[in-house]
Amino acid sequence: TFGLPATASADPAAAQRAKPERTVSDVVPAPVEAKPDPRADFRLNPATVIRTDRDGKQVADYLAGLLRPATGYRLPVVSGHRGGRPAISLETGHAGGRVGTEGYQLKVSPGGVTLKANTDKGLFLGVQTLRQLLPSAIDAKTVQHRSWVISGGTVLDYPRFGYRGAMLDVARHFFTPAQVKLYIDQIAQYKINTLHLHLTDDQGWRIEIKSWPKLATVGGQTAVGGAPGGYYTQEQYKDLVRYAASRHITIVPEIDMPGHTNAAQHSYAELNCDGVAVPPRTDIEVGYSSLCINKDITYKFVDDVIRELSAITPGKYLNIGGDEAHSTTPADYQTFATKVHPIVTKYGKTITGWHDIAKTKPPVSAVPQFWGTTGTDAHVAEAAARGNKILMSPANKAYLDMKYHPQTRLGQDWAGLIEVKTGYDWDPATYLQGVTEQNVAGVEAPLWSETLVTSDDIEFMAFPRLPGYAEIGWSPKASRTWDAYRLRLAKQSPRWVQQGIDFYRSTQVDWK
Numbered sequence: 001t002f003g004l005p006a007t008a009s010a011d012p013a014a015a016q017r018a019k020p021e022r023t024v025s026d027v028v029p030a031p032v033e034a035k036p037d038p039r040a041d042f043r044l045n046p047a048t049v050i051r052t053d054r055d056g057k058q059v060a061d062y063l064a065g066l067l068r069p070a071t072g073y074r075l076p077v078v079s080g081h082r083g084g085r086p087a088i089s090l091e092t093g094h095a096g097g098r099v100g101t102e103g104y105q106l107k108v109s110p111g112g113v114t115l116k117a118n119t120d121k122g123l124f125l126g127v128q129t130l131r132q133l134l135p136s137a138i139d140a141k142t143v144q145h146r147s148w149v150i151s152g153g154t155v156l157d158y159p160r161f162g163y164r165g166a167m168l169d170v171a172r173h174f175f176t177p178a179q180v181k182l183y184i185d186q187i188a189q190y191k192i193n194t195l196h197l198h199l200t201d202d203q204g205w206r207i208e209i210k211s212w213p214k215l216a217t218v219g220g221q222t223a224v225g226g227a228p229g230g231y232y233t234q235e236q237y238k239d240l241v242r243y244a245a246s247r248h249i250t251i252v253p254e255i256d257m258p259g260h261t262n263a264a265q266h267s268y269a270e271l272n273c274d275g276v277a278v279p280p281r282t283d284i285e286v287g288y289s290s291l292c293i294n295k296d297i298t299y300k301f302v303d304d305v306i307r308e309l310s311a312i313t314p315g316k317y318l319n320i321g322g323d324e325a326h327s328t329t330p331a332d333y334q335t336f337a338t339k340v341h342p343i344v345t346k347y348g349k350t351i352t353g354w355h356d357i358a359k360t361k362p363p364v365s366a367v368p369q370f371w372g373t374t375g376t377d378a379h380v381a382e383a384a385a386r387g388n389k390i391l392m393s394p395a396n397k398a399y400l401d402m403k404y405h406p407q408t409r410l411g412q413d414w415a416g417l418i419e420v421k422t423g424y425d426w427d428p429a430t431y432l433q434g435v436t437e438q439n440v441a442g443v444e445a446p447l448w449s450e451t452l453v454t455s456d457d458i459e460f461m462a463f464p465r466l467p468g469y470a471e472i473g474w475s476p477k478a479s480r481t482w483d484a485y486r487l488r489l490a491k492q493s494p495r496w497v498q499q500g501i502d503f504y505r506s507t508q509v510d511w512k
């Protein structure tokens with residue numbers, strides 16, 4: 001064939017050049033403004049460099065780490081101007097007020113790629129967009145001999161809400177630090193910026209507390225259904241926090257109380273009103289346990305736990321649970337809240353908790369997390385009226401542990417079935433009476449783990465729904481429609497295949 005003219009059909013590289021897998025309009029979450037330009041594609045090549053300034057160095061190294069395995073290119077990270085070589089330039093500062101602290105501006109043209117942001121976090125989030133403009137094969141772990149076209153055009157982007165979260169329940173089943181890191185990488189690509197770790201529950205206590213060592217060594221041994229337990233040492237937790245930070249994700253640790261405390265009450269007899277340790281529980285009942293509200297030792301315990309956890313948690317939020325305290329009387333629940341809220345404040349943290357805490361009139365800085373299933377909740381509406389921001393996780397829309405359909409192998413259905421469209425087609429600023437745009441802190445998608453054992457299980461429930469919650473939290477309301485989203489979502493699936501994500505192939509989406 002040597003010497004034949006290179007027509008479009010005979011030259012696979014040219015065909016790829018003509019048709020990138022995705023354009024700048026196909027990104028998830030949908031950018032605020034995206035203008036595709038098919039004549040402006042940029043082709044990565046062995047001479048490409050990644051150019052950046054001091055503040056962009058970490059993100060540049062991260063980007064190089066993403067692009068090197070599949071391309072096999074050197075992609076050196078350089079500073080300043082190196083004449084002539086085609087570059088991906090990451091620039092911090094002077095990105096304009098409009099993009100704020102998390103936004104970015106991206107320009108892809110034949111001569112190179114320029115990404116500008118006011119912060120390194122903005123650069124990191126812009127890099128997630130950039131990744132999606134490359135062929136899915138970019139996520140392969142070994143060198144692929146092919147061309148690497150980045151779709152041409154411009155993007156101007158910033159988030160609708162500051163809090164875009166995922167929650168992982170590591171208490172019902174324990175997930176190792178490596179498993180949590182894998183999930184962090186999976187959610188980071190959709191611009192999720194918060195990972196809430198549900199660290200304690202009836203079936204297990206998962207964080208080392210040095211002043212109460214048996215919480216971990218005894219309370220950490222159990223899990224649902226007799227599965228092996230486990231816990232994070234403080235060193236392991238700090239390492240997780242650091243890893244998350246490298247993906248610009250903040251960890252919010254949760255200590256659930258005064259209910260969901262059986263593991264603690266099993267570990268220490270003195271936490272029980274009658275001074276007798278309770279037996280361990282590995283079933284999935286809720287609402288039977290309570291700390292002893294009228295004992296001083298209870299508040300010594302809470303103080304110690306919050307002090308130690310605050311010291312290893314750089315993020316501002318600490319979640320104190322508060323849900324389903326059916327074995328605590330309303331008066332005791334209020335007493336407990338009145339004593340515990342100042343402890344959190346004393347250690348410099350801002351309270352989050354399930355929306356049950358709204359009825360205790362927490363400080364206005366506190367962020368109740370709405371997990372109800374109907375559009376009215378008087379206590380939450382009153383909290384919003386007092387000035388509390390609300391984190392939206394309505395269980396019939398945003399619970400990643402709900403089944404997709406009656407036959408889904410994993411998950412529960414108490415809040416309903418959540419197919420991909422149901423999970424996407426709602427808005428956090430209109431779901432709840434009395435809670436409008438300015439009252440909303442953001443969106444979080446909780447993944448409870450009663451039925452989940454492996455990382456495949458996590459992936460099957462989180463994908464394809466999680467990108468939808470990321471988009472609800474990030475993209476302007478006006479640019480979100482199910483009909484357009486399902487097409488963009490479909491184009492994500494080849495990436496998940498490359499990444500080894502075991503996702504649910506919903507029939508609502510025509511997967512690529």
Ligand code: TNX
Binds near residue numbers: 286412
């Ligand atoms: C309710 S939602 C709970 C959890 C369960 C979950 C299962 C909430 C704040 N509490 O204890 O794991 O349902 O879907």
